[in-house]
């Protein structure tokens with residue numbers, strides 16, 4: 001199959017990844033209104049075509065929190081990536097390193113922090129979910145530091161989980177329970193199955209054996225409900241920040257007021273995010289929320305964004321509206337599910353080319369010069 005865009009990788013992933021895990025990625029909560037709005041609101045923005053300007057020697061390089069990036073894109077934390085493809089987190093982190101962008105490892109990963117760090121030389125970023133067991137969380141933070149992680153991403157928008165209907169129907173669990181429909185579906189995914197037979201990494205690498213057993217969880221949602229700390233508040237940032245001692249990014253900010261609270265609490269950057277439409281269904285799309293948050297705190301911290309980024313054009317639109325950089329979740333997961341490490345590399349290369357060509361056709365040569373001037377007034381949120 002010839003791959004021309006991220007949608008092609010998605011089609012291939014749909015064929016190759018067991019339905020339970022493909023559906024887990026391609027889901028939003030409830031009606032999926034926000035999940036789809038993240039993409040459609042980006043698509044509605046229009047570029048201004050600018051001609052007859054020198055477009056030679058273009059450059060896409062930038063920084064996020066002082067780290068050099070080949071383009072303003074990072075890999076978003078996504079749980080269970082090692083179920084999209086055997087050893088998924090290691091493969092994706094290696095592809096990100098080779099390309100020259102940061103990789104964020106989820107607390108809910110299959111490969112552990114130490115395992116991913118041992119297979120990469122660029123420091124990874126670690127995403128933290130706060131659970132009730134504070135000693136365990138303190139140890140997890142220490143493990144991230146010891147493994148050389150260069151930023152901690154605290155996710156603020158998932159202390160309880162938004163219901164994703166397909167996960168309930170499929171009985172999502174890790175490892176999959178041997179029900180008839182699951183076995184019948186797995187039998188058609190031989191490539192995936194071979195990978196899983198070859199690897200030992202088949203359960204939650206960071207959690208298993210530490211917090212109440214996550215190896216045979218009833219369902220991801222039930223386990224989360226029993227383990228996550230629903231009392232988490234701004235007051236908790238201090239001990240987390242002190243324990244960590246490094247750069248702190250707070251993820252899941254959709255309101256200017258929360259953005260100010262995050263900055264006051266000591267965040268070095270925030271991520272404008274509705275969790276890819278997987279939490280509060282009916283929330284604004286990320287691109288709609290971005291300009292108001294940039295206006296509120298953009299002069300005090302870096303503002304990052306995620307949600308709906310499927311192309312280099314989407315990246316450019318977010319940069320034009322004030323994001324320092326964006327994260328990709330599903331886009332890279334589809335590459336991973338389709339072709340493993342090579343698929344993630346292909347995804348990044350597709351996005352790079354689309355970003356480069358679009359920048360040139362908008363009449364610019366340097367990503368650092370991008371402003372909302374490249375967008376058609378009235379087509380973008382202000």
Ligand SMILES: Cc1cc2nc3c(=O)[nH]c(=O)nc-3n(C[C@H](O)[C@H](O)[C@H](O)COP(=O)(O)O)c2cc1C
Nearest residue numbers: 025076077078079106155275276306307308329330
């Ligand atoms: C399958 C999947 C798993 C995710 N797991 C996590 C996670 O463990 N931690 C987290 O902070 N965000 C998680 N997210 C949210 C992403 O970090 C990110 O906010 C979202 O995917 C961005 O939207 P996009 O997929 O449209 O790029 C997950 C998203 C998906 C699709």
Ligand SMILES: CCCCC(=O)C(=O)O
Nearest residue numbers: 078079108158220224278
């Ligand atoms: C317990 C949370 C699982 C990962 C996650 O954040 C998601 O599925 O959106």
